[in-house]
Structures are given as C-alpha cells and as structure tokens.
Amino acid sequence: MMIIMHSGATKEQVAHVIEHIEENNLSAHTIVGVEQTIIGAVGESHTVPTSAFETLPGVMAVQRISKPYKLASRQFHIEDSVFPLDGFTIGGQEIPIIAGPCSVESRSQIIETAHAVKEAGANALRGGVFKPRTSPYAFQGLGEEGLEYMAEAREQTGLPIVAEVMAVSQVPVMVKYVDVLQIGARNMQNFNLLRAVGDTRTPVLLKRGMSATIEDLLMAGEYILAGGNERVILCERGIRTFETATRNTTDINAVPVLKELTHLPVVLDPSHSTGHYNYVAAVARAAVAAGADGIIVEVHPDPAHAISDGRQSLTPENFTKMVRQVKSVAEAVDRCLVPAKVPAHG
Amino acid sequence: MMIIMHSGATKEQVAHVIEHIEENNLSAHTIVGVEQTIIGAVGESHTVPTSAFETLPGVMAVQRISKPYKLASRQFHIEDSVFPLDGFTIGGQEIPIIAGPCSVESRSQIIETAHAVKEAGANALRGGVFKPRTSPYAFQGLGEEGLEYMAEAREQTGLPIVAEVMAVSQVPVMVKYVDVLQIGARNMQNFNLLRAVGDTRTPVLLKRGMSATIEDLLMAGEYILAGGNERVILCERGIRTFETATRNTTDINAVPVLKELTHLPVVLDPSHSTGHYNYVAAVARAAVAAGADGIIVEVHPDPAHAISDGRQSLTPENFTKMVRQVKSVAEAVDRCLVPAKVPAHG
C-alpha cells in the first residue's frame, strides 16, 4: 500500500501516518520526493482497509499495489485451467460453441433447436427457464417445466445444458438438471448467489456485468472460487457505453487482458454484446481471433416469433455459417473447434 | 409501435408487415416518406414483443412510443406521492435527511452515531448489516445482531431505521426490524428480490444501478409497485463513467428528469455519488437545489477507523455543517427540512 501525502503535508503529519502504519503491524518506508512524500506500508496489508489512512490529516491518496484477488489470479496459478465438461474440455486447445434460444418457450421449440444447433456444430445447449426481464409484465420463463424440456433435449442430442440461475432458492433444482450454471450480467454482484453457486460443484459460467470492470469480474469469480468450486468460466458479453448503434459494446480487449490476468477460461457472447443478429458472426470470429476459449450464442428456429431477444438470435442457417467461419479462424490461430459429439444418452 | 422500413423495402415487404400487425390484433397506419416507409401499429401493443417485427424482411428498426412503465409513471398519477414515515413525510414539502455509518460495526458505534446524527438534524438512521462487498475476504456485516443494535438505537433516539436487504431470504427478518428496506445499486435488477420486497408493505428505498438508465430505474420501481407495495423511494447514487476523479458521477440531471416522469419521491446519496467526504456537502446542496426530496448520507464518528467507506464518510462535525447548508438551500427553493423529532420511544 502506498500512502501519498499532500505537497504541503507537515513532518508531524508524516510521523502520524508512520505511527498509524506501525499500529497496523506494517512497516513504513518513506520516500521524500521533490514535491511530495510517499510512504510505503509493507506487510499483510490486505487485512488493513485503505480508509485507515485516507482520512488522516495530510494524506492525499492511498493506493493498493497488489491485486485484490488470489484464487483467480494467474500469478498463483500459472497454467491455464482446463475443465472437462460433458464430452469436451474448455480452456484448452479446443473451442466449444454453446448455442440455443434466449428462452425455453415450449417443449417442441427447445427440442427442435437442440437438434438444429447440434447438427450445425454446437457442443452445448443454452436456454433460459428463469428469465431476468426488465419489465414485470414480460414473460418470466417456464421454470422447472422448462428444465424438464431441456433435460429431454439433452437426452435426445447428448448436448450438455447451460441455464441461468437467478436466485439462491433456485440453486438446488438447477443443479439437479443443468451441466453448467449461468450467472447473468445483472447478478454478477449478487454476492449471496455467487456464494451459493460457489458451494456447489457444478461448473459456473459467470457473465460480466454491464458496468463491471475486468477487476470486478475477477472479484466476482473469486467469490465462487473461494467457496471451493474451481470450475468458473468467465464471459464477456458487452459493456454499457455511450454508443447506441449496438445494444452493448463488445470489450474485445477484455479477452487478452483476462488471458493475462487469470488462468480461468474466457468465453464471449456476441449475441448480447452486439444485440443484432447481423453483427454476431463478425464478433464471434473476432473473439476467437483474440484468444477466446469459447462462444455462447443465441439461436432460434424462428426469430420473428421468439418471445425474447429475437433481434439478436441467429437462424439455424446463419448459425451454421457462423460455425464454419469460426472454425476457419480457430485454425488460423492454431486452435480448433470441438469435434461433433456422438450422442451419449440417446 | 412504429415500424421503420429500409429505404429499399419492397411493396410486398410492407404488405407482409401490415399482415403481421393485423395478426397481432393491432391496426396498421402507413406513412410513405420520401426515402422510407413507416408503419404505425396501434392498439394493445404492450403485449406484442418488438421482435415480432424486427426480424421481418425489409424492417430497419422498431420503436415503442409509449413508456414501458405505468404504475411509476406520472402520466397515470399526476400528483406527487407523499409517504408518511415515522414522524415525517417524504415526497412533500419537507426534506428528510437519512444519515449513519456504511456498516453497523458494534453496538456502541451505531448508538453513538445515532445520537450524533440526531443532534445534528438527521430524521432517520441508516446502517448496513448485510454488506455487499466486492471482495469475499472483506467484512460482510453483523447480520441480525446488527439489526438488534439498530433497533436499540431507534429505541434511544426515536429515529426510524433504514438498512439494505441483499437477498430474498433476508426479507422476513428485515421487515421485523427496519422502517425502510434499502435495495442496493448492485441488486437494482435482482428481480426476485424486487418482487419479494414488493410483496411486503415496508417502504423501499431503491438505489439506481451503476449503469442503469433512468428508465431501467423506473422499471425496477415498477416491479415493486406491481407487487402492491406503493411506498417506493428512488435514489440517485451516481453512475459509472470514464471520469476517475470521483468514485462515481452524480447524475444531477436525473433529479428533474425523474420528477417529471414519476410521482415517486427522489432522494440523492452524495456519499456514494462522489466517494469523497470533501465533496459531499456541495453535492447535497446541489441535490436539494435541483429538487430532490431527501438526502441519504454516510456519517461515522471516526472515519479513519471505519471498516468500510471511511473515505466518503462525514464526521458528525462536518455533517452538522452540511445540514445547516442544506437547510439554507431548501428554504431558497421554498422547501424546508423536517423539524427535529421528539423521541417517540425513549
């Protein structure tokens, strides 16, 4: 921790800060600059709040130097984490594609979609059964009924399933059905929920909040890891900026930044990060080119009749084209897609 | 709903859209422009998703015209909502001030603070017992023990108490103790929690999310109102922007915009919206000058030893000065502070 003094700080103020540092069982190292004095506080500074110093007289600013996350950090886990999922891995050489509708709308819709995305090359099926909707008047999802349809789709196609959990109370039923628990952007800092999924041993796909920094995302991941659940997949899904031509701004920089800071797998969701089906394939290609470990994308058999997010959903035809393009780019960066899976349950 | 066609849209595409509008029990009104055709869809369009049209051939964009919220809208409730709280009102002529520490840290700390803020002119006591912390390693609050201390502080001072509820499971215990339930910025779109507090009859102070638009905030309020809980107080607490000189950017514009769009009371939290005690009084004055109905502010007897948010907490002395300034500004805009309350329980 570095304590930066105001340029006019007195000797007494500096002495007082040093005393305070020592009271906190840290050791003080003073650097007298031309304009300002800086005091380093060395030791187990993690347990000491910055506010211990920020409000002392003469202090201008306090800066932590070390990262506030440990388990998520590449510093303490140099190798990439590679997790086996049902029939493939994530975080390693192969790049899985997760596809499916925004919402599970009916038994036939999810089963039809599951077959279509499987045929086009998807490795897992996504679908929402509890839906976070900005309007209380909008469709809120089929709930457990939807999970049963998803399980049936898995039965028929062998695709593992990914669905969003919105509340602590849903965790028990969700873990009975799904292969990957998704935490949505709006819940990225729902710390009770993070803790609850951290207590399970089901892999978690954690979406970045709309205004979460990369560090916020890593701290949210740290909550889950701290519970003992090691299989956390981070997901860039666009951030909120002033640009209105797209629903969100894909933070493509986040891909190489995250790959540097953490050992966890990083996937990208071009459907939400653009909000328009017309831009999805381009951004999916970009993600893989930048080093993403997977793609999660919305596909609907009939977007014009989708209950939610029709505008950003690919038709199965467009999804097929996207997979072909992504495959090409994956090979250009010395990686590959997951080979099509032989049904395990059917 | 307005459906805007691409400039090159064919007559067949226009006809197809019109057919689709009528299938949805709406009536179509076509305007042929110089470059583009626009089709208005009139009727109970709320029940029809925009995606019903967005993905039809030839459609460029679809725009809803009417607001997506009803209960929160001033359009359907022209008069300001004025709620009685314990000994004062919010939303009317008088401007209450809610003050207290970020976290309840101990019995003596909260009781000492309660007396200090009461003496300085506060009308309600805030304090966190369940704390949303970005780090899993940080202090997470005293839980129910903290609520008991707050209740004792209320007993001694007569100040009603405001505390944040973070999870659906905490709602029952919280409503037993608190006078106002606070929903934090990170939970503004935790829809299950919104529904749960909407089912209570305890007033709710709803904080705007860091990247929530004003419309998002109103939609979150709509969730609570839709449950039948009419006492929703909206709180501007700063948004996330590129500026790093302050912790957040106070969206002062939101005050007059909200007062125009909704009948609900609007309060402002200058502690979080600036992040630095040095700027709190200036922004509190600005809030009242702009038309805010209340102020919620962090006060700590010893900010240098606060467990959280010490940097943005006022000392009781500075809080006293702030109250005096805010009083002056309130009178300049033909309003007033709440007269100091006579202890009701003590």
Added chain:
Amino acid sequence: MMIIMHSGATKEQVAHVIEHIEENNLSAHTIVGVEQTIIGAVGESHTVPTSAFETLPGVMAVQRISKPYKLASRQFHIEDSVFPLDGFTIGGQEIPIIAGPCSVESRSQIIETAHAVKEAGANALRGGVFKPRTSPYAFQGLGEEGLEYMAEAREQTGLPIVAEVMAVSQVPVMVKYVDVLQIGARNMQNFNLLRAVGDTRTPVLLKRGMSATIEDLLMAGEYILAGGNERVILCERGIRTFETATRNTTDINAVPVLKELTHLPVVLDPSHSTGHYNYVAAVARAAVAAGADGIIVEVHPDPAHAISDGRQSLTPENFTKMVRQVKSVAEAVDRCLVPAKVPAHG
C-alpha cells in the same frame, strides 16, 4: 514517479530499472514488499517519459504521483483567481450570468435577445457566429457579420460579449470584437487553437470536452496559461455517458473537484449539459449550490424558430424565472448575483 515491478521480477531486473533511473538523473528508492517491489524515482521526473520505464523487463506499471499541470494548480496559487470583466468580476463573491442564443441569426434577433436577457438580469451576452455543426449541411453561422451585430447589441445594452472561436485563423478578427473568447467542447484538445488564444490577452471560456476528464480540462487550461494569458474560465457542460434521457450528463461533482484542484473560476452550462429547456433551471440552481462561479445559458426569443438548439433554449420568461431562483440559491450559499449593470456605452 513510482515503478511497480511484477511479483516475479528478478533482482537483475530491479537493478536494471535502478540503473535506468539514475541514467535519467533521478534518484531511486526501493521498497521491497511482501509480493512486489516498488521503486520510487525522485527528482525532476517531469522531463522523463513514463515509457522510459514501462517497457523495461519486469516492470508492471509506472505511476506519476505529482499533477501534470502547474499554472492551473491551486497548489502553486492558493487564492482563487478573480478576473475583472466589463463591469463585474468572475471567480469572487458575485456570480455572473451569461445568456443569449446558440447562434446569432440576424441583427434583430440578437439585439432583441440582448435587451431581453439584460432586463432579466444577465451580465454578459453569448452568441455563436462560427458554428461547429455535426452536419456539413447545417447552418454554419453568420461569421464577421454576426460579430458586428453582437457589437451593436453591446453598444445598446452595455453587456460584454462572449463568442466561440473555432479556428486559429479566426482569432485576430474575434479579439477585435469579443470580450471573452469561447473554446467549444469539440476543440478542447485542438492544441494549436489553445496556443493561439493563449497568445492573446482576451479572457477565455474553455469548455470541457464531452469525454475529457477533469485532468484533461486542466491540462487544456494549462496550454492557455502557458502562453501567458492568465484569464481562463473553465466550463462544465456535460459529459457523454450511457444515459440517453438527457443530451449529456451534467458532472456536478466536477464543480467541487475543480474548486479544490484549481484557482481558476468555474462556470456551468446547463443548456448543453441537459439538452432540454425543461431541466435548465434545476441544474442552474444545482450548479450555484455546488459552488459554481457563473452560469452560461441559452436564451432565444422564439425557440420554436431557432436555427439551432431550440430544444434547450429558454424563453426570456423562463430565463427570468431561472435568474430569480438562482439568485435565491446564491444567497443561501453566501454569495450573490452581479447587480444589474448601468449601460456603459448606450
């Protein structure tokens, strides 16, 4: 300057950085932390680019500690700068109001407006004659003809005039006519223009760029001050954020932050910072309550027929109301408006 080493940095890398520091005639102070080593580089570090260290092996980050501006800094000029303008001062006790149309449209329009705003209590007249328009097809201003009309308006009313200069080539003609040169938000980092107005001795009203940080604004002011022109007025006019309910987001925090960091006067433009006439008075009141030294506002005799910015222009009637409200708030914070000026030229 603080050089923060990666946690795995070797002794050789640390030694190499120290060598590099000394080559740059600075002295090195090393702090060995639990995880990381930090090296302070003390001396005339302003002349040394941070990149001198950022790319050395083992370096994680380099941080400047001292502010990059001097002349604008309150550190070197503790007292507020108070500039006399024509008949009043800015930066001191009294709060001037600058008002007028977005664009000078005709002789009669500017003269009529000048009389109207004067009567309502304005202390200076604003009006654009060279207009920065996002569209090449929009009205670009009357040019020198507009300046003559403004001069005539000054002649008749005694109000000093403020107009935007968009290009270096316009500086000579502008200084002949105007009392205050305005630099628009889009030109805040047009460094050639900053230098050109820094070479004049005409006061400059410098508007913050839409995505400029407070530090960027101070650095732009530093350019002008470095040329020897001491009369720089900083203007907050809203920043670009994700919120679309208003044209920009008024950064009200910037007012107390700037008053802390700099001795220069700070004014606020609620017309641009909100983009809607309906919110202008509320934000003008907030600005003065927060400590602003002046208000610049758009007034048009007939906003429905304004060539530009009609939506955010006040009518003279609404402006009169705003002045009355701002006066009240000014007095509540122990300041005052400028007393109405007796015509000096008429």
Added chain:
Amino acid sequence: MMIIMHSGATKEQVAHVIEHIEENNLSAHTIVGVEQTIIGAVGESHTVPTSAFETLPGVMAVQRISKPYKLASRQFHIEDSVFPLDGFTIGGQEIPIIAGPCSVESRSQIIETAHAVKEAGANALRGGVFKPRTSPYAFQGLGEEGLEYMAEAREQTGLPIVAEVMAVSQVPVMVKYVDVLQIGARNMQNFNLLRAVGDTRTPVLLKRGMSATIEDLLMAGEYILAGGNERVILCERGIRTFETATRNTTDINAVPVLKELTHLPVVLDPSHSTGHYNYVAAVARAAVAAGADGIIVEVHPDPAHAISDGRQSLTPENFTKMVRQVKSVAEAVDRCLVPAKVPAHG
C-alpha cells in the same frame, strides 16, 4: 420526421403542429394511438430543424427517421469504395498494414523503422511530425524537418507515408509530403480542418473521436466527402469507457456496423485502442476477423527510449509476429495481406 405528442395533448395542439408542418412545406400524416398521437412529417424534411417542432405545446419528442449523411452512406453507394494507394489498394480484397513510430524523433530512427517494418511486411509508414500532446510541456514534434526524414524513408523503402495534420495552416505543407493525411481523434470534430482536407485530393485517414458515436464519425467523413475528396478511410481507435485496464476500449462492433452503413474502407488501430503492446496482436487479429480493411499500428525500434507512446509500441520482432498472425486470419476470412512491395523510388 415523426412528431410524438404527449398523451394529454389536446386536439388544438395537434392541429397547431399540423399547421406548422404545412408551413414548412411538408405534409402531415396523423396516427391516433391508444395513448398517444404521432404525426409524420413527410417531404424535404432535411432542411427543417427538429426544434421547429420540439418546443411546440403538446409535443413530447421529435425523431428523424432518415440518416443525416448521404455521401458516406451505403444506401446511395452500394459497392465498397476501393482506393488505389501507392502500389496497393484499400477497401478491396487485400488488407494493408500501416506501421511506424508514434513520433518521428530523428532521421535515423524513422529510416531504421521504415526498413524494419517494410521487411516485416508493412505496406505504408506512419509517423507523427506535429504531435497533439495533452501537456504543453511535452515534445510537440519535429515539424517540417520530420516530413523531410519521412520523405527520405519513403525514397529508400518505397513505402507511402501517413502523417497527422493538426491544423488548417499545416495542410499545404503536409500535402506536399504525405500520401495519406491523418486526422487525429481529438480533431475529428474540428470542422474547419475537415473542410480543409476535404478541399485537397490527398486520401484522408479519419480517426474516430474518443467519445464520438459511429454516426458522428460518419458525419465527420461526410464533411470531407462534401468537399469533393472521395478517398476517406475511417479508423476505429478505441472509445472512452469506464474500463481502466486498457487505455481505451476497442469498439470491435464498429467494424461490422460501419461495413453495413458505409462503403468507405475501415481500418483499426490496436495500439491506441488498447494502449499496451501486449494486447496489440490479439486485437489486430480480431479486427481482421471482424472484417476490417486494414491495420495501423505503432512500431518503434526501442520502445523503452521512445519519446511518446512507448508502452503501446511493438518492437520490430513483435510486429513481425503480428503480421504473420494477421496474415493467417486474413486468409481464414477469404482475404489476404498486400504482397510485399518492390521499391518504386529506390
């Protein structure tokens, strides 16, 4: 143009708006909705400001439907614009790479770099001679002397040269030396400068402003095109957001959005859009995968001694690797790099 009335608007207010529309030589088409009335104004609405309606009684909002740019629009120019530059084309099948230092620092530095980047596969040489620096105390560029060194570098390598023009007064000297004029992000809305380069017949590389929307960028391009200069290249270089892990946020979405809206070539600058050399190659690959028509990147023979932007500059070795990777990705999306050029002048 669509005029949306308030829900409580009276018949008289609607009639008044219609009258106003007809006074402006447009025709009115009224749609009476359940809650609100909407009036379409059809005809040459470009010449009518929206403020003509926004301030009329009963009007809630006015929306333009058609795009405000014409020459830049793909609607009026369906085919991609492909410009020949010196020995290659931009906007077509091949993807040129422009590389070089942030600043021209000396004769030897620019000549050495030119040879190095040429050898690694660059097709053009970039280098700044007039530098927009946020600090008035920083190196401001070598000026015309720098242009002479660049010309010599071109002589020796055959690489065409790209340099930034910062002021109208620099245009004449710049067009004598450079093959492509660059407009920097801070000058994207310096409309006088846009007009000045629009009057030349030298190709222009127009960088997006830090807070410019995609539409703002296209309008800035429209200024240049309106002057008769058809060779405008648009450049995404990162936007300003709340994320601080990188210098800017690369708006990768802008690539497919621009390719849809405009026929102009689109290049991406991963050096500025990330601000860190370590992320440059990943984002360059992403850009080409997303459909960019070129890459402009900073390369310095010795980044640790660069006068500016050393942190984001690639060494020639890293640049060589980046070119190899970008080539691979280009081929994966059915495009190619420009074949190495045979010196034309040497």
